[in-house]
Amino acid sequence: xxxxxxxxxxxxxxxxxxxxxxxxxxxxxxxxxxxxxxxxxxxxxxxxxxxxxxxxxxxxxxxxxxxxxxxxxxxxxxxxxxxxxxxxxxxxxxxxxxxxxxxxxxxxxxxxxxxxx
Amino acid sequence: xxxxxxxxxxxxxxxxxxxxxxxxxxxxxxxxxxxxxxxxxxxxxxxxxxxxxxxxxxxxxxxxxxxxxxxxxxxxxxxxxxxxxxxxxxxxxxxxxxxxxxxxxxxxxxxxxxxxxxxxxxxxxxxxxxxxxxxxxxxxxxxxxxxxxxxxxxxxxxxxxxxxxxxxxxxxxxxxxxxxxxxxxxxxxxxxxxxxxxxxxxxxxxxxxxxxxxxxxxxxxxxxxxxxxxxxxxxxxxxxxxxxxxx
Ligand code: SF4
Ligand code: FES
Numbered sequence: 001x002x003x004x005x006x007x008x009x010x011x012x013x014x015x016x017x018x019x020x021x022x023x024x025x026x027x028x029x030x031x032x033x034x035x036x037x038x039x040x041x042x043x044x045x046x047x048x049x050x051x052x053x054x055x056x057x058x059x060x061x062x063x064x065x066x067x068x069x070x071x072x073x074x075x076x077x078x079x080x081x082x083x084x085x086x087x088x089x090x091x092x093x094x095x096x097x098x099x100x101x102x103x104x105x106x107x108x109x110x111x112x113x114x115x116x117x
Numbered sequence: 118x119x120x121x122x123x124x125x126x127x128x129x130x131x132x133x134x135x136x137x138x139x140x141x142x143x144x145x146x147x148x149x150x151x152x153x154x155x156x157x158x159x160x161x162x163x164x165x166x167x168x169x170x171x172x173x174x175x176x177x178x179x180x181x182x183x184x185x186x187x188x189x190x191x192x193x194x195x196x197x198x199x200x201x202x203x204x205x206x207x208x209x210x211x212x213x214x215x216x217x218x219x220x221x222x223x224x225x226x227x228x229x230x231x232x233x234x235x236x237x238x239x240x241x242x243x244x245x246x247x248x249x250x251x252x253x254x255x256x257x258x259x260x261x262x263x264x265x266x267x268x269x270x271x272x273x274x275x276x277x278x279x280x281x282x283x284x285x286x287x288x289x290x291x292x293x294x295x296x297x298x299x300x301x302x303x304x305x306x307x308x309x310x311x312x313x314x315x316x317x318x319x320x321x322x323x324x325x326x327x328x329x330x331x332x333x334x335x336x337x338x339x340x341x342x343x344x345x346x347x348x349x350x351x352x353x354x355x356x357x358x359x360x361x362x363x364x
Contacts, residue, residue, distance in 0.1 A: 002311055008320035009353030012346060080323045084281055 011076050011100065018073025021066055051117070060114045068107040075103035122146040122197055123204035124155055126167065129215050137215070140164075141204070144197075152192035152207065153181055156219075169219035176333055179269035183219055184208040189274035191333050211274040212283070226270055229286050232312050233294035238305025250302040263296035263341055265334040272328035272338050278321055285321040286313065288328035288338030295341040298348075310352060319345045 037044050045053075053059055079099040083089045121143040129137040142163055144155045153171055160167050171181040174193045181192045186206050197205070213221035243250070272288040273279045279287050294313055298306045313319050322342045329339040 003315040003317070005311070005314045005353075006316045006318065006320055007353070008316075009314070009346075009350040012320060013350045013354065016346075016350070084277065084323060087281075089281070 011072070014069060014072035015076035018069035018071070018076075022070040022073060025066055026070075054117050060117070064110055064114050067110045068103070071103040071106040071110075072100070075099040120146045122155075122200070122202070124159070125204050125206045126156075126159070126219070127206075127208040128167070128218050129209075130166070130217065139206075146197055146201070146203075148198060150197045152183075152185060152190075152195050152197060152205070155197055155205075156192065156207070167219075168217045177267060179267035182210055182269045182271045182274070184211055184274065189271040189331050191269060191271070194333060210270055212276075212280045213270070213274070221270075223270070225283070226268075226273065226287070226289075229290045230268065230293060232286065233290050233297075233309055234305055234312075235293045235297060237297060237300065237303045238308060239302070240304050252301060256301045259301070260296045260299035263292045263299065263336060266292055266296075266336045266338075267334055269333065271331045271333065272336075275327040275331040277325055277327070278323060282317075282321055284317045286317050286319075288322075288342065289336075291319055291322075291345060292336050292338040292341040295345060298345075306348075310349070313345065314349050314352065319349055322346075 032042075036042050054063070076099070079095055082095045082099075083092070088095060122145075124142045124144055125139045126142065127137050128140045142159050144158050144163075147154070150158075153174065156167065156169055156171075160169075169181070169183070171193060172178040173180075176191055176194045179191075182189055183192050184207070185192065185195065186200065189210055192207075207219065209215045209219045209221045213223070213226070215221055266289055268289060270289065276285075276288055278285050291313060294309045297303045298309060319342050322339075324339065324343065326339045329337045332338060
């Protein structure tokens with residue numbers, strides 16, 4: 001008897017992509033906006049410049065991917081933390097919907113916000 | 118007087134007592150002795166009823182794995198002195214049924230190993246007269262590491278997912294599947310995917326990594342599983358995006 005192949009590769013791809021993109025880029029944001037600018041190592045760009053930057057299609061796409069994929073990374077991790085860490089595997093279906101559903105909701109909200117900047 | 122070390126051995130003798138219990142033994146602490154020597158000393162000199170498995174005494178047969186102070190190790194490879202001043206707690210491997218004392222049930226593990234078809238699969242065999250399947254050293258090195266497994270099952274005892282999900286196919290079986298998937302003579306990956314890309318397969322792994330920590334042969338099953346996940350994801354996307362190219 002052949003068992004059905006799992007769809008986990010899909011969630012795992014989002015998880016992997018989210019892990020990679022956030023590991024590479026979030027430190028850059030922290031360094032720029034969290035350390036370098038407050039300490040005056042580089043000059044702080046004014047609001048208009050940042051707004052213009054954020055409205056550029058490439059930036060929009062970038063922020064969207066960064067936020068959404070990071071959320072899916074969280075969802076996958078948290079799903080397994082609840083399963084194994086808190087031994088809640090019996091609530092499998094609810095956890096699944098809660099985790100990926102939250103990431104999906106976050107993605108939609110991000111999309112709307114970025115669209116309307 | 119000779120120095121001794123205290124061993125607390127988990128005993129399980131189902132016909133006498135339905136519950137396991139710890140029994141203590143004092144054994145000589147000799148520099149050149151490994152844990153297995155101490156167990157053999159108990160068996161020969163103190164208590165002949167103690168049951169455990171061993172064979173090669175040189176880290177090759179994979180039969181002497183036990184939990185020693187809560188860690189899965191090969192007892193023929195681990196010196197008593199490491200645990201000075203004692204006591205040393207010895208128990209059967211985690212997550213396996215116990216038959217007696219330190220002897221565990223291996224049927225489930227053997228069945229998982231067999232399920233991944235650990236042999237060379239060819240769509241069409243060459244006729245003997247056509248000669249051997251030649252392989253370069255580079256091609257050999259693709260899978261050699263995964264072929265070093267001695268089926269000691271330490272990685273199963275170290276893996277919390279095996280503990281929580283007994284149906285999970287587990288580290289050694291996946292590494293063994295990769296041993297054949299990466300062999301250039303083999304054409305069986307699709308058949309192995311049918312086993313390993315299901316719910317009991319590679320995606321159960323949450324990358325705890327303990328399997329690779331405890332492996333006495335440096336097989337790195339965790340690495341094998343991660344590489345398989347990438348292959349599995351590629352496979353999934355291809356089957357979704359190119360539905361007509363695949364069965
Ligand atoms: S992968 Fe390593 S720990 Fe696991 S059974 Fe093989 S040799 Fe033992
Ligand atoms: S007795 Fe063979 S591996 Fe230990």
